[in-house]
Amino acid sequence: MYRIKAIIIGLVMMASIDSMAQKPKLIVGIVVDQMRYDYLNQYWDNFGEDGFKRLVNDGYNCKNMHYNYVPTYTGPGHAAIYTGTTPSTNGIISNNWFDKESGMLIYCVDDSSQTTIGSTSINGKKSSHLNLTTTFTDELKLTNMESKVISIALKDRGAVLPGGHMPNGSYWFDDATGKWISSSAFVSKLPSWVIKYNESEKAKEYLSGQWTTLLDIEKYTFSEPDISNYEGVLLGEQKAVFPHDLNSLFSTTQNWNLIRNTPFGNTITMELAKEALKAELLGKDNNTDILAISFSATDYVGHTFGPQAVEHQDTYLRLDQDIASLLNELDKQVGEANYVVFLTADHGAVRVPNLLLDNNIPAGYFNGIAVLNNTNNYLSALHGGGNWIKAFNNYQFFLNTELLLEKDIDIESVERELVRYAMTIKGVSNAYTSNDLITGKGGKPMSLIQLGYNQKRSGNVAIALEPGWIYYGPTGTTHGSAYTYDTHVPMLWYGAGIKKGSTTREMYITDIASTVSIMLDISFPNGNIGKPISEVLD
Secondary structure (H helix, E strand, O other): OHHHHHHHHHHHHHHHHHHHHOOOOEEEEEEEOOOOOHHHHHOHHHOOOOOHHHHHHHOEEEOOEEOOOOOOOHHHHHHHHHHOOOHHHHOOOOOEEEOOOOOOEEEOOEOOOOOEEOOOOOOOOEOOOOOOOOOHHHHHHHHOOOOOEEEEEOOHHHHHHHHOOOOOEEEEEEOOOOEEEEEOOOOOOOOHHHHHHHHOOHHHHHOOOEEOOOOOHHHOOOOOOOOOOOOOOOOOOOOOOOOEEHHHHHHHHOOHHHHHHOOHHHHHHHHHHHHHHHHOOOOOOOOOEEEEEEEOHHHHHHHHHOOOOHHHHHHHHHHHHHHHHHHHHHHHHOOHHHEEEEEEOOOOOOOOHHHHHHOOOOOEEOOHHHHHHHHHHHHHHHHOOOOOEEEEEOOEEEEOHHHHHHOOOOHHHHHHHHHHHHOOOOOEEEEEEHHHHHHOOOOOOHHHHHHOOOOOOOOOEEEEEOOOEEOOOOOOOOOOOOOHHHHEEOOEEEEOOOOOEEEOOOEEOOHHHHHHHHHHOOOOOOOOOOOOOHHHHO
């Protein structure tokens, strides 16, 4: 009897080990743009059972996942998730940054050498060439060229950066035409399934109706009243109130960008992802594939209306349905035992500062243009008239080093002068010279600024604002800081071999890439600094 029991236990253990060792046929990476971790709990009671709740209840919830650098923006966020490293290494220091050589702003995925595929607009001239490192999607392709990588998002940067340097297809929404497009960096022509979806004119269909609340508006108890002073409005609207007449707004403006500011921007993203799943036969053979999806509309809605708005909550409730629909399609097309989903966010967001101020919480609005002018005047008073600062970008001052050298003025001494002046500016909590960030040691926010600081691409002096302060407004919200409202994001794992449970252990966004790499038995991305999340892999 004991021998039989021992044999049974051994067989069970072997089956368990074999199950964990088997690679999933498909990895689905979901990034929800501008999603704070607390939104899961905030909207929980109004979620259905098959979306976010399915991922949480039947998957593994890493409750203490943070960004370990600033700025917490979309471009750097998507890059960090998929490269496993920070802007100091991958070079994606912001969505846009001041280029010290050309004196121009650079956009993180712009590539003038490319052409648009699927449109006559310029919106497809994109690539990952500014990302200096590999992604785990690259490493998968380098390991096995038969594996497929497809990335999809409304935002070009939300599709391009996760797809890496060599995806089979990367697709984003073109505001000029209302169609999904790509770049010659990735494809020579649109596949038939993208063309077919474009011909269905789904975006136009959604913009031909109204945006009403999914539930009775009385159930949106976590939100402020439908009309408040903290909300912005859609282009063409006089006030932010349900129902939003999208048909009238679109007919008047012919502005395809409108769909980005509604939950239906997420819906068309989900629908295209489902078409990719079927047409590209993802997860259908023994070569692991990756489908990278970024839901961008949550970010646009957050920026416009703020996290206190009914529009914000409704967008998340509708996204919950979209995720449920996607999971259901994965069950049908791939099989629940054959795929793994991870869901996270590229950054969080601060509550609207005016709302905080009205509730006696310290906050404020920072005027970057005035600061740039005043700071240049300060340096002129010390060193004589001149254009001493070329740019103030991403909370960093870029000095006119050519002028300083011409005047034989020590650059490091001017940086220290800038730091002293910056600390007199209302709303500034910290300021650092380039030498501080290269050689110094300190806690937050310095350590996070350091990991976001790239010596070639970043400025001479970096500042940090006090909690609740933003360079934005006065309605809606934004992000970018080292504070927890911007760094703390969800991290959910679900699917084949993923146990049920949760942890409160502190983790960093750079841990995702190494975890997926271990899961797929591939090399870490070449700039990776993250550590595998053992709880998910055990």
